[in-house]
Amino acid sequence: MKTDAKIEFGDFQTPLALAREISSLLFQQGARPHTILEPTCGTGAFLVAAGEAFPKARLLGWDINPDYVAQAKSALVQSGAAKRASVGQQDFFAHDWEAELAGIRGSLLVVGNLPWVTNATVSGMGGSNLPAKENFQGFRGIEARTGKSNFDISEWMLIRLVRALRGREATIAILCKTATARKLLRFAWRNDGRIASASLRRIDAQKHFGASVDACLLLARTGEVGPVEAAVFDELTAKGRSTTLGLAGQNLVSDIRTYRRLKHLEGLCPYQWRSGLKHDCASVMELRQAKGKVLRNKLGEDVHIESDYLFPLLKCSDLANGRGVPVRFVIVTQRRVGGDTSIISKNAPRTWRYLNSHRKLFDARKSSIYSSRVPFALFGIGDYSFAPWKVALSGLHRKPRFALVGPVDGQPVMFDDTCYFLPFEDEREARVVAEVLNSQICQEFLASLTFTDSKRPFTVELLQRLNIRALAEAAGYSDDWIASRIQGARYAEPPVSLQAEFVMERPTSKA
Ligand SMILES: C[S@@+](CC[C@H](N)C(=O)[O-])C[C@H]1O[C@@H](n2cnc3c(N)ncnc32)[C@H](O)[C@@H]1O
Numbered sequence: 001m002k003t004d005a006k007i008e009f010g011d012f013q014t015p016l017a018l019a020r021e022i023s024s025l026l027f028q029q030g031a032r033p034h035t036i037l038e039p040t041c042g043t044g045a046f047l048v049a050a051g052e053a054f055p056k057a058r059l060l061g062w063d064i065n066p067d068y069v070a071q072a073k074s075a076l077v078q079s080g081a082a083k084r085a086s087v088g089q090q091d092f093f094a095h096d097w098e099a100e101l102a103g104i105r106g107s108l109l110v111v112g113n114l115p116w117v118t119n120a121t122v123s124g125m126g127g128s129n130l131p132a133k134e135n136f137q138g139f140r141g142i143e144a145r146t147g148k149s150n151f152d153i154s155e156w157m158l159i160r161l162v163r164a165l166r167g168r169e170a171t172i173a174i175l176c177k178t179a180t181a182r183k184l185l186r187f188a189w190r191n192d193g194r195i196a197s198a199s200l201r202r203i204d205a206q207k208h209f210g211a212s213v214d215a216c217l218l219l220a221r222t223g224e225v226g227p228v229e230a231a232v233f234d235e236l237t238a239k240g241r242s243t244t245l246g247l248a249g250q251n252l253v254s255d256i257r258t259y260r261r262l263k264h265l266e267g268l269c270p271y272q273w274r275s276g277l278k279h280d281c282a283s284v285m286e287l288r289q290a291k292g293k294v295l296r297n298k299l300g301e302d303v304h305i306e307s308d309y310l311f312p313l314l315k316c317s318d319l320a321n322g323r324g325v326p327v328r329f330v331i332v333t334q335r336r337v338g339g340d341t342s343i344i345s346k347n348a349p350r351t352w353r354y355l356n357s358h359r360k361l362f363d364a365r366k367s368s369i370y371s372s373r374v375p376f377a378l379f380g381i382g383d384y385s386f387a388p389w390k391v392a393l394s395g396l397h398r399k400p401r402f403a404l405v406g407p408v409d410g411q412p413v414m415f416d417d418t419c420y421f422l423p424f425e426d427e428r429e430a431r432v433v434a435e436v437l438n439s440q441i442c443q444e445f446l447a448s449l450t451f452t453d454s455k456r457p458f459t460v461e462l463l464q465r466l467n468i469r470a471l472a473e474a475a476g477y478s479d480d481w482i483a484s485r486i487q488g489a490r491y492a493e494p495p496v497s498l499q500a501e502f503v504m505e506r507p508t509s510k511a
Helices: 005-007 018-029 043-054 067-080 095-102 117-124 135-137 151-163 179-190 203-208 256-265 317-322 349-355 359-363 429-440 440-449 468-474 478-484
Strands: 037-039 058-061 083-087 108-113 170-177 195-203 215-222 231-233 244-250 252-254 287-288 296-298 310-314 328-331 388-395 402-404 419-422
Touching: 005 117, 018 043, 018 108, 018 170, 037 043, 043 083, 043 108, 058 067, 067 170, 095 151, 095 468, 117 151, 117 468, 151 170, 151 179, 151 215, 170 179, 179 195, 179 215, 179 244, 195 317, 195 429, 244 256, 252 317, 252 349, 252 440, 256 468, 296 429, 328 478, 349 359, 402 429, 419 429, 429 468, 429 478, 468 478
Parallel strands: 037 058, 037 108, 058 083, 108 170, 195 231
Antiparallel strands: 170 215, 195 215, 231 244, 244 252, 287 296, 287 328, 310 328, 388 402, 388 419
16 A cells, blocks of 8 residues: 555656666667656666666766665666766755756756656645646646646646757657646647657556556657657557547647548537536435335435426436436426525425435535535536437547437436536437437547547537538538528527637747
């Protein structure tokens, strides 16, 4: 079991065998560094391995942990590389990387494995191994700049290094989460990080680190602006790439070549995608039918309430597995965000009593969005939630399966907040749109946009980029779709923002 210190410092020491494999890959790829820098060197596996692969290179290593610094020094003595090595204790966040890099002449290799921990974990455990806020706010384009959202410490460190290296030729070879590598590339490509070339080589993190994450070796050459794309290899030493990810407009796509072939399918969506209900109180709000048709909540209590506020519910696993008949119900306390809930006490007194008997659980909802709201407030609720017909998919599953969902016993079906959907008044239009979205060409286009290792491969933002008109045409449903559309349809609101995207071959210069 990992100790708190190991967790806070994202401590996963690289096995020497893996560091050697990576060093010999770098040698095969033509790297001949004068200087090798390991920014968080730990016990020194990369310094030793790179020292063996590049016997003339100078070795520089830093780590915050003095015991690791001592171990790295003695490992270098044993490997016979101590004379050309300089290893010391240093906090990455306090280090003047610009000054250090300016003092290094000749070809440079930055190699290693940065801490595997997120800011939320560090702050959640009361730790201080975090970048200073004011520095962090100085980073453009990084989504977590307010400090509110979660980010990987290694992402911050990689961006810090790329900024310090900007305009200077160097090779970066860093082990990290695949998602972190992508975020770094997106940041660098969008902010003139001068990446001449890049690739990702997947590694088996379970085998090497006992960690169940998608991880890779990020390889990048800095110094010049190159193409905004990176080859992805399924294994460290794979000969051929499996795909090429790249920047399309402001976003990364997983297969830039397919994307470019199909990008005419992207554009303004004539519908507004919606996310399902958010209530953060499933144990009370979600009910199942037990024996004798009695409703039971997740706390194991039999629930005897009126049907007025009860609606059938589908969850993401139902949609992904083709289970179209709901076996759950959800209590829908509002018709729109901010709606009055006290009216339930008059309309359905038993429901009101049931909700109030669990008031503590509602008040303990973690998300700050519920504070200063009416009791039992929901999000992701509006007129559209009550549309009779819907085309819905799971946001969490890799394969996009669009389900046509109609009313059950005359009631509209609800979804939870892991699902996305389009609302329709009419079955015919919903059916055509579901067919368009499930068509082979749409599935191919979606596969080119999404990263299957993301926690949530599909989002409203991504779905909103689907140009249904162009897709209907490409899939051979154009006439059906046009014929099915209802003039002035109730739920077909115009998109909230323009979604047109254009592929840029080069990032705009924002020095
Ligand atoms: C994932 S381990 C990798 C160690 C080494 N690079 C390797 O590949 O074996 C991350 C290392 O980062 C170090 N570290 C964590 N926070 C740091 C900080 N703020 N400054 C410098 N080193 C830090 C830890 O002590 C740990 O040795």
